Amino acid sequence: MTNSIAEIDNAGTLFVIGANTTNAHPVIGQRMRRASQNGAKLIVANPKEIDLVRAADYFIQHRPGSDTVLLMGMCRYIIEEGLHDQEFIADHCENFEDFQESLDAYTPEFVEEITGVPWEQVAIVARTFATNKPSAIFYAMGITQHTHGTDNVMAVANLALITGQIGKPSTGVNPLRGQNNVQGACDMGGLPNVYPGYQNVTIPENKAKFEKIWGGELSAEIGLTHTEIFDAIYDGEITALYLVGENPLLTEANAKHVREALEKLDFFVVQDLFISETAQYADVILPAASFAEKNGTFTNTERRVQRVRAALSPQGESKPDWWITSQIAQKMGEPGFDFSQPSEIMEEIASLTPIYGGISYERIEEVGLQWPCRDADDPGTQYLHKGKFARPNGKGQFVPLEYKKSAEIADDEYPLILTTDRSLYHYHSATMTRRVAGLEELDSNEWLKLSPDDAAQFGIEDGEWVEVYSRRGKIKVRAQVTDICPTGVCSMTFHFHESPTNEITNPALDPVAKIPETKVTAVRVEKI
Amino acid sequence: MTKEYNLTIDGQKIIAQEGTSILDAALENDIFIPHLCHHPDLKPEGACRLCGVEIDGGRMVMSCLSTVGEGIDVKTDSSEIRQARTIAMELLIADHHMDCLACAAANDCALLDISAYLGIQPDRLERLRPSDKGLPIDESNPFFQFDPNKCVVCGICVRTCNEIVGLGALGFINRGFKTVIGTFGNKPFTESICESCGECVVRCPVGALAPKTPKFAAREVQTTCVYCGVGCGIYLGVAGDKIVNVRADRERPTNEGSLCVKGRYGFNFINHPDRLTKPLIKKDGEFVEAEWDEALELIASKFVQSKGDKFAALASAKCTNEENYLIQKFTRAVMETNTVDHCARL
Amino acid sequence: MNDLIAYQQEAASVWEELNSNDMPLITVGNATCGRSAGSIDVVEAIQAETAEIGIDCNVIEVGCIGLCYLEPIVSIQKQGQPMVVFGNVTLKQVKKLVADYLVNDQIPPKLVIGTIGEEKIGDVPKLFELPVLKPQVRRALKRCGFIDPTSLEHYLANSGYSGLTRAFDVGPERIVEEVKLAGLRGRGGAGFPAWRKWTFCREAESDQKYLICNADEGDPGAFMNRSLIEGDPHALIEGMIITGYALGASVGYIYCRAEYPLALERLRLAIQQAEENGLLGVNILGSSFDFKIKIKEGAGAFVCGEETALIQSIEGERGMPTPRPPFPAVSGLWGKPTIINNVESLACVGLIMQNGAEWFAEYGTEKSKGTKTIALVGKVVNSGLVEVPMGISLRELIFDIGGGVPDGKKFKAVQTGGPSGGCVPEELLDIPVDYDSLNEVGTIMGSGGVVVMDESTCMVDFARYFLDFAEKESCGKCVPCRLGTKQMLTILEDIVEGRGKPEDIDLLEELGEAVMAGSLCGLGQTAPNPVLTTLRYFRDEYEAHIYEGKCPAKQCKEFITYHILDSCIGCGLCLRNCSSNAIIGEPKKLHWIEQELCHKCGVCYEVCPPKFFSVEIRTGELKEEPA
Structure with missing residues (x-):
């Protein structure tokens, strides 16, 4: 998030697109509803009528995969009506003319055709966003999990730029990060192209800096991404995999491919709390300590580095992951891994990661600190891009965008679009939440949510078992007939191993972000 | 800058900010005024009629509804005030299902506190006609229950769901004496739009909305919730070697005291019997328990042979920063490859 | 114009x-x-x-x-x-x-x-x-029953909307001044001076203000407002436009119960006529004042007559009173300054502007000016809608206008002000009907309901009846009202059903005073009136129930027995009508009642021909053995 969670309270307009906040980020969802009650205008754009719609002033039900068109349509209206922030654009942005030209394609007719949303609705939310300031945009995987996810994000950024709604309190481009420390894992360089703090591995100075501290020679080549790793394993190029606390068999698109890949590994190490579906394929499973049994830090979606503290000693002989990795390295005779506690690791992180430069356990004792926090005196950063953008010339860049179709669209054979979401009661592959009896009681199995029209067309009754087919396979699931789904769109979560949704989702990738298109899969539903 | 006022409560001089209710001002200065329907997070309701005070010797006003003013002289007790409070309390107790020992409020009960403060007399209670509502207890929710027979209809839960959660799952049902708190259509909680966040349960002043988990822990540890990127501040309640409850951290800017159902109630996986407690090595297709040394030696020996393009590591969005840092450091510095990623995109 | x-x-x-x-x-x-x-x-x-x-x-x-x-x-x-x-x-x-x-x-x-x-x-x-009309002064009701309420022309021909034109001539300040000079007090219950309430609203700064007409008329047996709307709807519309103009409100709501379909129909038509003739809408009569009126139908909850609950109801919430302050005049509907007046008050505003303050104040007492519409019901010969000058005595109202108690029975008490009003005994009937005098004897003017009771009314049962109403209509929010009325009701039920205890009388008084002093809104604050006034004026009846096992009015079943007197000729009428087969007897011979079997339904008493008058109700007697 460019901005902070608490700033939601003071926003004039909250525009939530591609995010099911009350399910996936419930406490932010509560805050949004509260803000809406206190007078903020809440705009929800989502193919499904999610719970947050109840609190919304405006609900835009656009078709899956049409986000860019919707957002560009809004931009077009705002400029046509002269509601854009010309001073901000002139002072803080570049490439506006090219961008404006690219809007010519997004005529009202075209926007209506692609999104299925009447232009008047597009116009009213655009006007609200541009005039009832400060306005903030929130999005999640509904924006990113597309083959054109990067375009979607750029479209979001364009909207924020033309209205000048960035770099100020209660505005911003605010991706809501899904998992508890997904922000931190990225910050820490758990990515194939960057060292901690987003320092590119291909830049020689960066490489030299890390080589100096870490010792030895580092690779200058960008590594493989998550999905590419499984392709490389499948192709026999990668033979050893070290997997910590993940369950790709449930979470990766086209899970069948992942399973086939895992079977080919020479050596596979898994660290986890439980024997997950994925761990079944491991050669060695190492028992990891839970968050309640270790010290450390998580970085949340608003870039706040917060403390995690041990409340219990680890169960049995389980060990914290940091200890395990250190031990492996030490067994291999490598230096630089003899840490006795996580605070020492944080000291090393701070010394190598400018945006974490001022983070220390001492300073984050009570409420944490928001990066960038460059030195011991830096109070942290409540919102980004204040005054200038984090680009060499300090300007925000408009990106002209063309509409791209999703990789799969509905056809005669696969007439429905399957999109995925999350349940309030479960978390990711649910290895933890399904072991909480009460959560399991509240939500114990997968449902294929299906519109009444489609249910009628395919002769499916509420509650009955069906098979969902895609080009990659089929799964069994119970159908729930509900009008939260529009005709032509159905939806599942991916929490339940009994109905592993990602067996059938589309692994087609966004060319830049390498994110699979799990939000748009063409499927067919059949009675059993 | 908000104005500050000097005022006197029971002869004690205090300073309070403009707009503060007399009740809040008193409580902040450790002056107790009985109250049931007041909660500092919520708008005042004026329903329980217990917090009456006299201002400058005038007629009784509810201190939750009256704000501080310059130079006012507040009396929190007089025979009239005591009489009004006593009758209101007697009415509440006569209407209340009194099984204090078995009650989930576990002595953390405003009714008991106020009753003790006022010195409610059993013989006076005997004059009243006790009511036995005999209403069914809603135990549908796995994490908390609602016993309408213990409910004092203070409305704190209703306001919490409206004002804090922004959901409005609860409301008043029926009129008069039959007024109860309930979901839309008075259905069980699990058949309503309730999101089980438990914010109402936390604020219930009596044992009507009560958690099914133990209310008290032996000690608490301040930490950060493990579910989702919001990163709510929590306190894990520990008794022996188990986590027994979770409490929201009111000071943390991320959540300011709020939690969701997973954060508040989803901790039992920690002590779950399925937890791995020893390293496992697959031998002849079966996992066999091993000692750490054996497992680590095996891994080290295999990894040494897999450096470079043959190796990949998947870090975890669920692990700590320090752990992710070490995994990528291990991958880059030891395994000589940048092929490290995690499920950021999933 | x-x-x-x-x-x-x-x-x-x-x-x-x-x-x-x-x-x-x-x-x-x-x-x-x-x-x-x-x-x-x-x-x-x-x-x-x-x-x-x-x-x-x-x-x-x-x-x-x-x-x-x-x-x-x-x-x-x-x-x-x-x-x-x-x-x-x-x-x-x-x-x-x-x-x-x-x-x-x-x-x-x-x-x-x-x-x-x-x-x-x-x-x-x-x-x-006629005696029923002579003491009346029909002003608010002047046109009722004489003009066609669906005709704007009839209203106009009878000085209709002349108050509005005058209002526009003199301007808002003068209107308030005139209403002040007229001494108009709210006709809805509390009798708060209208001009004073208006002034709070006028002084509140806001881009939007609202006027609400309370046409909910929740008192059982009251129909003053309904009759006024049904008979002369434009009188209300005119009063509202004038008041809206005086307040600077551009929107008015009429909150009227859905159980008044005819009144609603009349109002809708009147609003439409007013809109079509430029009396509502923008720039009314060229005054540059804009005003529109919306109708909100209520579901008939008594508590919605309370201002803040009424506002909640208009906002779509459950009608529950909210704490005051803030007063609606400062922060009411949708948080904006809001004035709520009842139908009669607003109609009076029109009268005052049509005829002047002095004319209005011709009648009435020093502190209660003008006339008051009253629904006169109960054990009275001429029941109906009357309009009397403030200050007329209760005796004139009941015996002259009302024609006294029918069937030769004796007058016992009169209740004023609806279900939360107190009752007044015969010895106080000479008090004047005005806000303050009624308050002094423990009752209220309310919106003008007057219920007459004769000797056959048991005052304990009367109190129980109205407590039952108050308890059921309580919104349930505050403790004294929700639980206090229930406690009192249970005690009263105990007394009328023979379980009363000597300490109950004191307890009722204590609870009554606590509910009165401690309740959040007017409903609770006045709910004990029927109990407290009967305790004050008819304590002997309570004592008779508790100490003597008697119901002096011979109404409470627990305390009465039916007996057949020697004058019975054995016609068998009672025997055939007795649903519990408690009457025994041969044709043409004296019948008797088997007390064990008698359900005290009273059918025998009802059917026994007056010429024989052979069934007697006794109270405080042991059950008799059959003769």
Whole structure:
């Protein structure tokens, strides 16, 4: 998030697109509803009528995969009506003319055709966003999990730029990060192209800096991404995999491919709390300590580095992951891994990661600190891009965008679009939440949510078992007939191993972000 | 800058900010005024009629509804005030299902506190006609229950769901004496739009909305919730070697005291019997328990042979920063490859 | 403005023509009270009958003139004759009435009530000289029963909207001043000076202010507002526009219960007529004042008469009172300054602007000016809607206007002010009907309901009845009202059912005072009135129940027994009607009641022919062995 969670309270307009906040980020969802009650205008754009719609002033039900068109349509209206922030654009942005030209394609007719949303609705939310300031945009995987996810994000950024709604309190481009420390894992360089703090591995100075501290020679080549790793394993190029606390068999698109890949590994190490579906394929499973049994830090979606503290000693002989990795390295005779506690690791992180430069356990004792926090005196950063953008010339860049179709669209054979979401009661592959009896009681199995029209067309009754087919396979699931789904769109979560949704989702990738298109899969539903 | 006022409560001089209710001002200065329907997070309701005070010797006003003013002289007790409070309390107790020992409020009960403060007399209670509502207890929710027979209809839960959660799952049902708190259509909680966040349960002043988990822990540890990127501040309640409850951290800017159902109630996986407690090595297709040394030696020996393009590591969005840092450091510095990623995109 | 004056003149001539042309004018009271007596059919029958015999006449439907016990009421004015008013004109009587009076000029003596006009016809009394009407001063109700409520012209011809034009002439400040000079106090219950409430609202700064007309009339047995709206809806509309103008409010709501379908219909039509004639909408009569009126139907909760609960209800929430302050005049509907006045108050505003403050204050007492509409019901001969000058005594109201207690029974008490009013015993009947005098004796003016009770009313049971109402209608929010009324109710039930304890009388008083002092809103604060006043004036009845096992009014089943006297001739009527087979006896021989079996339904008492009068109710006696 460019901005902070608490700033939601003071926003004039909250525009939530591609995010099911009350399910996936419930406490932010509560805050949004509260803000809406206190007078903020809440705009929800989502193919499904999610719970947050109840609190919304405006609900835009656009078709899956049409986000860019919707957002560009809004931009077009705002400029046509002269509601854009010309001073901000002139002072803080570049490439506006090219961008404006690219809007010519997004005529009202075209926007209506692609999104299925009447232009008047597009116009009213655009006007609200541009005039009832400060306005903030929130999005999640509904924006990113597309083959054109990067375009979607750029479209979001364009909207924020033309209205000048960035770099100020209660505005911003605010991706809501899904998992508890997904922000931190990225910050820490758990990515194939960057060292901690987003320092590119291909830049020689960066490489030299890390080589100096870490010792030895580092690779200058960008590594493989998550999905590419499984392709490389499948192709026999990668033979050893070290997997910590993940369950790709449930979470990766086209899970069948992942399973086939895992079977080919020479050596596979898994660290986890439980024997997950994925761990079944491991050669060695190492028992990891839970968050309640270790010290450390998580970085949340608003870039706040917060403390995690041990409340219990680890169960049995389980060990914290940091200890395990250190031990492996030490067994291999490598230096630089003899840490006795996580605070020492944080000291090393701070010394190598400018945006974490001022983070220390001492300073984050009570409420944490928001990066960038460059030195011991830096109070942290409540919102980004204040005054200038984090680009060499300090300007925000408009990106002209063309509409791209999703990789799969509905056809005669696969007439429905399957999109995925999350349940309030479960978390990711649910290895933890399904072991909480009460959560399991509240939500114990997968449902294929299906519109009444489609249910009628395919002769499916509420509650009955069906098979969902895609080009990659089929799964069994119970159908729930509900009008939260529009005709032509159905939806599942991916929490339940009994109905592993990602067996059938589309692994087609966004060319830049390498994110699979799990939000748009063409499927067919059949009675059993 | 908000104005500050000097005022006197029971002869004690205090300073309070403009707009503060007399009740809040008193409580902040450790002056107790009985109250049931007041909660500092919520708008005042004026329903329980217990917090009456006299201002400058005038007629009784509810201190939750009256704000501080310059130079006012507040009396929190007089025979009239005591009489009004006593009758209101007697009415509440006569209407209340009194099984204090078995009650989930576990002595953390405003009714008991106020009753003790006022010195409610059993013989006076005997004059009243006790009511036995005999209403069914809603135990549908796995994490908390609602016993309408213990409910004092203070409305704190209703306001919490409206004002804090922004959901409005609860409301008043029926009129008069039959007024109860309930979901839309008075259905069980699990058949309503309730999101089980438990914010109402936390604020219930009596044992009507009560958690099914133990209310008290032996000690608490301040930490950060493990579910989702919001990163709510929590306190894990520990008794022996188990986590027994979770409490929201009111000071943390991320959540300011709020939690969701997973954060508040989803901790039992920690002590779950399925937890791995020893390293496992697959031998002849079966996992066999091993000692750490054996497992680590095996891994080290295999990894040494897999450096470079043959190796990949998947870090975890669920692990700590320090752990992710070490995994990528291990991958880059030891395994000589940048092929490290995690499920950021999933 | 000029358009309106022209329209007023046109309307006046239409009205004049209607009243003076050679066609007979027939008016039929067709408000809810008339309709429940069958007036709709009567109208049709009159039209059919006159058509059949070929008499051209104008038949118009009018509102209620207040003599509800005489409905259906038909008045006929023939050219050059005073208007003759007939009562109890049921369907069967229509033919006779048309034949007798319209055709043959014979006044049917059984139907005629009186005449209206200067002239007299024979010995027919003048209507307004009748004892029931003579003490009345009809101002708010002046047009009710005389004009067609669906006709804007009729209203205009009877000084309608002249108050509004004057209001625009003098401006908002002068309106408030005039209302202050008139001494108008809220007619809805509390009697708060209208101008003072308005001033709070006028002084509050806001881009938007609201006026709400409380037409919810939740008191059981009250129908003053309903009758006023049904008979003269524009009087309310005019009052609202003037008040909205005085306040600077641009939107007015009428909160009216859905159980008043006719009133709602009349209001909708009146609003439409006003809109079509530039009396509502933008730039009303060129004054640059904009005002619109919306109707909000209530679901009939008594508590929604309370201002803050009413606002909640309009906002779509459950009608529950909210704490004050903030007062609605400062922060009300949607958080904006809001004035809530009831129907009669707003109609009075129109009267004041039409006729001036001095005229309004001609009647009334020093602190309670003007007239008051009252729904006079219960054990009284002439039940109906009346309008009296403030300060008239309760005795005049009940015995002169009301005609006293029927069936030769003795008067016992009168309750004023609706279900939360107290009751007043005979010895206090000379007190004047005004806000302060009624408060002094422990009751209230309320919105003007007056219920008369005779000797057969048990005052403990009376208190129980109204506590039951208050408890059921309590919104349940505050402790004293929710639980206090329930406690009191249970105790009262115990007393009337023979479980009363000596300490209960003190306990009732203690609880009553606590509920009064401690409740959040007016409903709770006044709910104990029926109990506290009966304890004050009829404590002996409570004591009789508790100490002596007697119900002096012989009403409470637990304390009464039925007995057959020696005068019984054994006709068997009671025996055949007894549903519990408790009556034993041979034909033509003295019957007796098996007390063990008797359910005390009272049928034997009812059916025993008056000439024998052989069944007696006794109280405080041991059950007798069969004779």
